Amino acid sequence: MSTGGLRYQYARLSIAEKLIVVNVGVFILNAVLPFLLGFGKNIFSQWFELPVNLLTFLTQPWSIVTYSFFHADIWHLFWNMLLLYFSARIFLNLFSSRKLINVYFLGVILGGLLFVVSYNIFPVFLGSNTAIIGASAGVTAVLIFICAYIPNQVVRVIFFNVKLWYIGAFFVLIDLIQIPGSNSGGRLAHLGGALLGYVYARQLTKGKDIGEGFSKMLDALGAFFKPSEKKAPMKTVYRKTKSAAKSKVDYDKESRQRKIDAILDKISKSGYESLSKAEKDFLFKAGKEE
Numbered sequence: 001m002s003t004g005g006l007r008y009q010y011a012r013l014s015i016a017e018k019l020i021v022v023n024v025g026v027f028i029l030n031a032v033l034p035f036l037l038g039f040g041k042n043i044f045s046q047w048f049e050l051p052v053n054l055l056t057f058l059t060q061p062w063s064i065v066t067y068s069f070f071h072a073d074i075w076h077l078f079w080n081m082l083l084l085y086f087s088a089r090i091f092l093n094l095f096s097s098r099k100l101i102n103v104y105f106l107g108v109i110l111g112g113l114l115f116v117v118s119y120n121i122f123p124v125f126l127g128s129n130t131a132i133i134g135a136s137a138g139v140t141a142v143l144i145f146i147c148a149y150i151p152n153q154v155v156r157v158i159f160f161n162v163k164l165w166y167i168g169a170f171f172v173l174i175d176l177i178q179i180p181g182s183n184s185g186g187r188l189a190h191l192g193g194a195l196l197g198y199v200y201a202r203q204l205t206k207g208k209d210i211g212e213g214f215s216k217m218l219d220a221l222g223a224f225f226k227p228s229e230k231k232a233p234m235k236t237v238y239r240k241t242k243s244a245a246k247s248k249v250d251y252d253k254e255s256r257q258r259k260i261d262a263i264l265d266k267i268s269k270s271g272y273e274s275l276s277k278a279e280k281d282f283l284f285k286a287g288k289e290e
Contacts, residue, residue: 015097016088049131052119070133102211107141107193114192137193144197
């Protein structure tokens with residue numbers, strides 16, 4: 001079996017790395033395709049950026065998600081992807097790829113909605129004809145999620161050890177201060193992503209996953225576009241009673257969940273580094289099995 005090829009290498013990447021590859025690919029395509037076809041760059045990207053005009057938005061509703069895959073320049077892309085990479089490394093040590101997708105894209109959506117609503121409600125923005133692009137809302141959602149979920153976890157930033165909640169507070173404060181600046185729409189989108197990340201994390205600590213509905217919607221979309229398979233012929237199967245086996249499975253699930261809760265409680269109080277190697281391995285394996 002061949003172990004080479006781009007498809008194989010892509011399949012081996014984490015979900016965050018796959019998002020980075022897609023964003024870089026779209027950036028290159030957006031730079032090269034208009035040049036090859038001989039038309040302006042904005043003619044291509046305008047169908048995917050998120051417009052502030054409600055009528056325009058209604059003609060391209062997909063832009064509430066697609067705007068996050070386009071970036072203004074190489075530095076816009078670089079800093080977003082760098083922050084996503086490091087935030088996701090911590091996130092994926094605790095949770096599954098599926099949950100990261102929930103947080104990231106719900107952050108993108110809420111950030112986009114806050115941008116559109118703000119520009120159509122607040123007098124200071126009325127009359128503006130603008131649009132936003134960039135993954136910042138989704139990236140901010142992932143960052144603030146981990147800052148809110150394990151706020152006392154200490155991480156190394158260049159030469160200093162800093163608690164995660166300090167980092168989250170810094171980014172939110174910067175966005176609040178810079179709203180009156182030239183990138184007001186982008187700052188509002190960041191704050192929408194931050195709000196989603198914070199609420200998602202705090203609700204998750206209470207045992208409620210607010211992204212379950214979004215996951216089911218993605219499953220339904222995946223099933224809709226998945227090629228239909230032929231059903232196997234019906235046959236009669238005689239089974240033994242499963243009551244005993246089922247009760248054992250239920251007991252195992254409850255025991256596993258109690259252990260996960262105890263570990264997460266320990267992280268919340270003392271930080272991720274306070275876990276033993278066995279606890280880290282157990283939590284990592286449990287996250288992958290979600």
